[in-house]
Amino acid sequence: MTLIYIVAMVLVGVGAYLTGRQKGVAFAVAGVAPGGARMHSLPSYHGFYVAVAAVAPMLLLLLLWQPFAPRFVEMQALSSLPQHLVPTDELQRSTRMREIVTLANGGQVPDAPAGVQAGADAFVLWRGLADWALLIFGGALALVGFGWATRQLSPEFRARNRVERVVKVVLLACSAVAVLTTVGIVFSVLFETLRFFSKYPWYDFLFGLQWSPQTAIRADQVGASGSFGAVPLFAGTTLIMLIAMTVAGPIGLFSAIYMAEYASPRVRGIAKPVLEVLAGVPTVVFGFFAALTVAPFIRNTGEMLGLNVASESALAAGLVMGVMIIPFVSSLSDDVINAVPQSLRDGSYGMGATKSETIKKVILPAALPGIVSAFMLAISRAVGETMIVVMAAGLAGNLTFNPLEAVTTVTVQIKTLLVGDQEFDSAKTLSAFALGFVLFFFTLVLNFIALRIVQKYREQYD
Amino acid sequence: MDATAALTTPSATGAASADAVANPKIVAKNVNVHYGEKHALKDVSVDIAERAVTAFIGPSGCGKSTFLRCINRMNDTISICRVTGRITIDEQDIYDPSLDVVQLRARVGMVFQKPNPFPKSIYENVAYGPRIHGFARSKAELDEIVEDSLRKASLWNEVKDRLDDSGTGLSGGQQQRLCIARAIAVSPEIILMDEPCSALDPIATAKIEELIDELRQNFTIVIVTHSMQQAARVSQRTAFFHLGVLVEGGPTERIFTSPNDRRTQDYITGRFG
Structure with a gap:
């Protein structure tokens, strides 16, 4: 009807x-x-x-x-x-x-x-x-x-003026939908988070060192007391993010420099799209790669060297995640480097600077704010990434900074807490919302900083 | 085109003896430039006098900037650009494969159309050249070079209290003088200026012109300009380009009072361009 x-x-x-x-x-x-x-x-x-x-x-x-x-x-x-x-x-x-x-x-x-x-x-x-x-x-x-x-x-x-006013209202309504959805998500997560904090003290959540999320069904069962200290998750997330950025930062930045400054138009025309295809690979496929190829390889290599490597090591997840975010770093940095005005390059070459001196002393400093914001966006990608770590990182909340051990991340735990038949008012499921809120807040702050830096950068050449 | 040789070959008018350059700093012979298919500069031959200001005038797209950029091989950075012919500085061929372009550009400084200070402090802008060429052995020596260059560019008094401020925060005219200071800091023999005042207001322009007149004592200056008044004010010699051809060159006074070529006459009287 x-x-x-x-x-x-x-x-x-x-x-x-x-x-x-x-x-x-x-x-x-x-x-x-x-x-x-x-x-x-x-x-x-x-x-x-x-x-x-x-x-x-x-x-x-x-x-x-x-x-x-x-x-x-x-x-x-x-x-x-x-x-x-x-x-x-x-x-x-x-x-x-x-x-x-x-x-x-x-x-x-x-x-x-x-x-x-x-x-x-x-x-x-x-x-x-x-x-x-x-x-x-x-x-x-x-x-x-x-x-x-x-x-x-x-x-x-004045029909034109009236129609244009209507169009404006329609456009406003569309953007309002996007903004209101975001606000709605924030509040739905926020309320569940507050419910969790009414059951569990927030300082124990943020600063507790013990993560074993469970709630008792009967008072006398084994392991009846759960503890929701999220520090091991934050540590695990940070560790994997650091490994990923160690891979993606230099490789992404250097490939961006090559693309923007050295590559001939022909090479650039081929290499840039190929690199960007990496960004289009579904993360679940990266997950297979991490779990089935990289993790065993690291374990075997480690054993040959006499090291004790967990089969789900932070190193494997971090390396693959690093490969995944290379295109984010390289593509954004490449744009930023290209945006440095040709007149600055001319100025430097005109002084008798070589290409590498020009890049090191003029182009990179000029592009630095943009590169920093590219890194920030890549970090927020890495922190929010789920599939790779679900498949390649562990579940146990070990508080360690040894990349050869299994660690777990915030996203992995959110997924684990919410999968399966769960009642939605236990501390166990509600803690997922608290984790989600922390994650959301962290990436929000990162994106905010990145955007501010980019804005400042834009003003520079006007 | 016969007229291309006007600077070097005596022409029929009898003004020739005054036209010849006694001891040229730069000598160009039959320079041709192609941008891909486009023949941008055709058989240009010219002598440029030492410690004097030579102005290149002509309508837009006539090749004067292209020729200027040949003198410090800035056209090398454009991949489709091809330069043939011979340009010598102090009788040394600058397109000789054994010549290091970095050293050439240290001898031939350049100031661009739009002020292009690096987004660094005023001090760092001027110190850039001396640093990459390793001129200064100590911080004190570098300070001295920076101060000296800023003084020569008559900018020192305006910026001496804020050397650590960003160079991009200066006014347009100050930025252009900063760029001149930056070029002077590597003590070049020749300074090329590509329409250095086209983005500036009349007062800033007057300051730059005054500065160019002072710099002439120490440097050989080649300036490309759209303004015939500017060419008349600052230069001792003038060359007129049209459609990629050097039509006529000689002492500025003669070019502006009794040009040999009809096209020069038409241009300086404002009939085209």
Whole structure:
């Protein structure tokens, strides 16, 4: 039914546009004639204006109608049930509604009580009425809007200004959706985090050294007391991030310098896209690579050297994650280096500086803020990355900085805590939200700093 | 084109004796420049006098900047650019494969159209050249070079209290004088200036012109300019380029009062360009 309504809206819109534009064309023709009034807006703006005036009330009605109508229909259906079938609690109510809807849609409910059919009949009736009412109301509103708009049209009418204002509102609404979603995510995570902190002290969470997330089902079970000290997770995340940045930082930066300053256009044309393909590889594929290729290789190499290497070492996860974020560092740095004005290079070459002196002493210092922000964005990628560490890093919260041991990260624990059948009010699941909030806050701060640095950098050459 | 040789070959007008350069610092012979398919500079031959200001004038796209950039081989940085012919400085061929372009550019400084100070402090901007060429053995010596260069660029009094401020924070005219100081700091013999005042206001321009006149005592200066008044004010010799050809060159006074070539006459009287 909603589909029919939407089709009707489109038809009304097209019709109103054509009518409005026709009027506009008539004004234009009259305006060209001697003594005619000159038109303010183009005919198509007249058309758009009338179309908006007709469609907007219809759309508004649909948005208001949608949440209330089904509830109303439901209430009508339930109230027409025989007395003994009227539900008394929420569970019964939803069971009853399921039966009614199935029957109303022509389905079979073998063990439904006899009286339910009456509810289904009422449901079909009221649903039909509601649909027709929507269509008729909508049509009437469209007609009112259409009439109101067409009466306003005249050669002097400022249709363009009105239409542009409408466009602005639409654009604003779209960006508001993005912003509001972010705010919504922050608050949903924040509230769960606060619930967790009401069960578990926040300072123990942030500074505790023991991570064993479990909540007792019975008071006397083994390991009844969980502890949620997140420091081992922060340490593990930091360790893997550091390893990743040790790989991605130099390789990414140096390849960016090569691409931007040394590579011939032909080499650059091939190498840059290939490097950027790395960014497109799904992280889960990197995960396989880490778990099946890199981790055993590191373990075997370590054993040959007489070292004790865990099969899920931080080193393996960190190395592969480093490879994953190389394109982030190199691509952003490459853009930043290219953005350094040619005049600075000329100035340096003109002084008799060699290419490498120019790069070291002029280009890199000039591009440094941008490079730093590229690193920050890469770090926030590394910290938030999940699949590689799920597959290649461990689960045990060891507090260690030895890259050959297994560590676990914030993201891995969030995933582990929330996978499977869990009740959502235990400290165990709620701690995942607290971890998520910490992660969110950390990456937010990093991105904020990176953006500020980039802004400052932009001002430099203006 | 016969007229290309106007600076070196006596021409029919009789002004030739005054046109010849006694001891040229730079001698260019039959220089041709191609940008890919485009023949940008055609058979340019010119002598440039030592410790004097030589101005290149001509309409946009006539090749004067291209020729200027040949003198310190800045065109090397453009991959599609090809230079043929012979340019010598003190009778040494600067396109000789055995010549190190880095040393050449230390001898031939350059100031660009738009002021392009490095985003570093004023001090570091001037110290850049001496540092990369290893001129200063101590901090005191470097300080001295920086002060001396800034004084020669008549910028010292304006910036002596804020040498650690960023060079990009100066005004346009000050930035351009900083760039001149930066070029002077490596004590070049020749300074090339590519429309150094085109981005500046009249007051800053007047200061730079005054400075150029002072610098002439110590340096050989070649300046590209769009302004004929500027060429007349600052230069001792002038060369007029048109469509990649050196039409005519000689003492500035003669070029502006009795040009030999019709095109020069038309240009300086403002009939085109």
